[in-house]
Structures are given as C-alpha cells and as structure tokens.
Amino acid sequence: MFTERFLRDKRGASLDTAERTRLEAAISEVKTFAARKIIARAGEPLDQSTLLVEGIMSRYLDDRNGLRQLVAIHLPGDFLDLHAFPLKVLDHDVATLTPATVAIVPHSELEAIAEEMPQLVRKLWFATLLDAAIHRAWLFRLGRLDATGRVAHFLCETNARLFSAGLSDGRRFALGLTQADLAEICGLTTVHVNRVMRQLREEKLCIFRSSLVEILDPAGLAARGQFNPAYLYNNHDVEHLSSRQRQKS
Amino acid sequence: MRSIPAGLEPETEPGIASAEGGLVFLDGPDGIAKTMTADAAARTGQSLIDAAAIAEAQRANGDV
Numbered sequence: 001m002f003t004e005r006f007l008r009d010k011r012g013a014s015l016d017t018a019e020r021t022r023l024e025a026a027i028s029e030v031k032t033f034a035a036r037k038i039i040a041r042a043g044e045p046l047d048q049s050t051l052l053v054e055g056i057m058s059r060y061l062d063d064r065n066g067l068r069q070l071v072a073i074h075l076p077g078d079f080l081d082l083h084a085f086p087l088k089v090l091d092h093d094v095a096t097l098t099p100a101t102v103a104i105v106p107h108s109e110l111e112a113i114a115e116e117m118p119q120l121v122r123k124l125w126f127a128t129l130l131d132a133a134i135h136r137a138w139l140f141r142l143g144r145l146d147a148t149g150r151v152a153h154f155l156c157e158t159n160a161r162l163f164s165a166g167l168s169d170g171r172r173f174a175l176g177l178t179q180a181d182l183a184e185i186c187g188l189t190t191v192h193v194n195r196v197m198r199q200l201r202e203e204k205l206c207i208f209r210s211s212l213v214e215i216l217d218p219a220g221l222a223a224r225g226q227f228n229p230a231y232l233y234n235n236h237d238v239e240h241l242s243s244r245q246r247q248k249s
Numbered sequence: 250m251r252s253i254p255a256g257l258e259p260e261t262e263p264g265i266a267s268a269e270g271g272l273v274f275l276d277g278p279d280g281i282a283k284t285m286t287a288d289a290a291a292r293t294g295q296s297l298i299d300a301a302a303i304a305e306a307q308r309a310n311g312d313v
Contacts, residue, residue: 144280145282146276146277146282147276191272192274192282192283
C-alpha cells in the first residue's frame, strides 16, 4: 500500500478504509528517482500530483547567483504537490534529496474523487493546509531564531513529522541529509551548521552522525529551538514537552 | 486584553561574534546567523562602530 503514511496520525484527518482504498486506486504509476534529481520545474504545466512513498524531497528557490534556499522538505507520506491540482503550475522547483519512490495521482483522478468523496477532498485540503502551517513555522525559524535555534527547531520538527509517519521512535530517526542540505534549509553556511552540530552534541542535546539523528534531550532541544509541535496537528506528540509547556513547568 | 507590540523593536542586546577555522561567526541577536571572512567581519565591525557613533551623536543632538 502506497498511501499508508498519508495523514497518518493527523488530528481529525486520518483516512478511513474506503478513503484509503479510493486513493490507492487513483494512483496511475509508481516511479523511483535517484538522489538529487529535479522532478518538476517552476512554470511547467502539471496534470498530476505526487505522493512521496519513500525518501526525502525538497521544494526550493534559487537566487540570482544560483544559491539555493530550500523552502520545504517532504517526508514519506507527504502529498508534496497537491497544490498543483488547482494551481496547475508550480512556482518553485521540486527535487529529490535522497533516492525516492513516488506514487503519481493524475489530476483527472482527483477530479473524480471530488465528485465521489467530498469528505476525502476535505482531507486532501487538510494536507495542503498542513503544508502552509509548516511554511509558517519555517518563516518563524528563519526570522526569529539564531543558528543553533534554527537547526534545533528543524530537527525537532522532522522528528515529530517522522514520528507521526511511523518513522521515528520519538528520539531516533534516519535522515539522509547532508550538512549542506541543513545549511540550505536553515539559511546558514555549511561551516556554521558544522559548528552548530558540534555545539548540540557538546550540550548533550542531539547527535547527527552517519545519517542518523539521536535526540539525547528532547525537551532541551525543543526549548533551544522554541519548538511547539501544535502546528503539525498530530494526534500523538513525541514524548518531549513542547518549549511552551516546559516554560510553564 | 493583551497588548501586542507594534512592529519590531530595536535590539538592545549585542550579537556575539566568535572566530573558528579562519572565519567569523555572528550568532544573534535572534534572527541573525552569519558566517563571514575575517576581512568582511572587520569591515562590518568598523561600519557598525562608525554608524553607532553617528547614532549616538544624533541622540545627543535630539535629532531623533
């Protein structure tokens, strides 16, 4: 089943059996891509949307000098360009960061679902609203946090997202990103990220080694990144207290 | 009812600069995180000092 992680553990939006069966039936094709491949470019007309089954993908914008800013990363279970259904073109490029498997859903199938199952459409809408909530958190991260806070916030967010997808135990998860990727996500240089990762390790908050993240002090890392998982609308939060809860205690 | 601050306030806490591996890192105040070459850092620092002197003179003259 390719849709098993889509909206898994999301508050009020998890798919029932009939909805999941319908979405599975809407998949026209499953494709695999190597790491670092562009799969959609800004401005190209699109007649399909992409559900990420395995791997990590990004949405990004390049500045005039070709320097890249990642504006979103997508994890297994994300319907990463569902907004292309009404928009028909993207305003950014989409690329794989790791080897990835995707399920293709033609927009004609989404049209049919809209006719047949309005409650499923509401859940697809939920998924795009969730993307928007994550974008807001990324704006906060870049606008208000220092270097260590940005990386801490990103690692807490990724842990919570993977936890809801069933891919983190709440403290440990695989993350096939490089420090250069983290730099492009957090608006830092690679050497700055390297320094921050060492600082997080020395403060016994988190270790990122060999594509494995281990959060040693979940509450401490959340506090360092001012991370509150409410915007992810998970049914079950990871074990740590959010920074807001921690400040109250 | 809580009052909401209108706009960002000027920062009253300094950023912290440190050097490592031949580069300068500026962390904070919140929202600031930059890596600079030594030359860029020195020129930025001088520019900040010069601007601070002008700002202090403006305040002393009541020109604010």
